Amino acid sequence: MDYNLIATATFGLEAVVAKELKELGYEDLKTENGRVHFEGDEMDIAITNLWLRTADRVLIKVAEFKAESFEELFNKTVEIDWSKYIPVDGKMHVVGKSVKSKLFSVPDCQSIVKKP
Known part of the structure; x- marks a missing residue:
């Protein structure tokens, strides 16, 4: 099963995290303030948790929606x-x-x- 994943990072280190992800073979990265979005499966979650040096955490994006109340x-x-x-x-x-x-x-x- 593929997941939408987010590698969180200290503000300003997003490009470094994206570079590390590219070196690990990940593509289609989307960089935002404090995070880098990418896709992967359960094995990718384990790999990125082990080998990303500058990311704070690797999170699974479960859902996204607008809520005003x-x-x-x-x-x-x-x-x-x-x-x-x-x-x-x-x-x-x-x-x-x-x-x-x-x-x-x-x-x-x-x-x-x-x-x-």
Whole structure:
């Protein structure tokens, strides 16, 4: 299964992370502030976690959507097929950031996403 992956980086090191990804054989990279987007499977997740020296983390992009209210955030989160990523009895840790958003309270967003 291929995933949309994000290698996070300290601001200013994105080009270095992109170069490392290219040296590892990854193509079609999209560089943004603090991150480099690329695609890969489970093995690529392991490889990049082992061999990227300047990336902070390698994340799986599960979904992307616009939410202008906490209700909308909750409903869109519920629509995601979490069974692809987490077993039924599994747990997840929610970390958030709010950039140019009406939903600026990260702790409130985290609570809404984790709501049963």
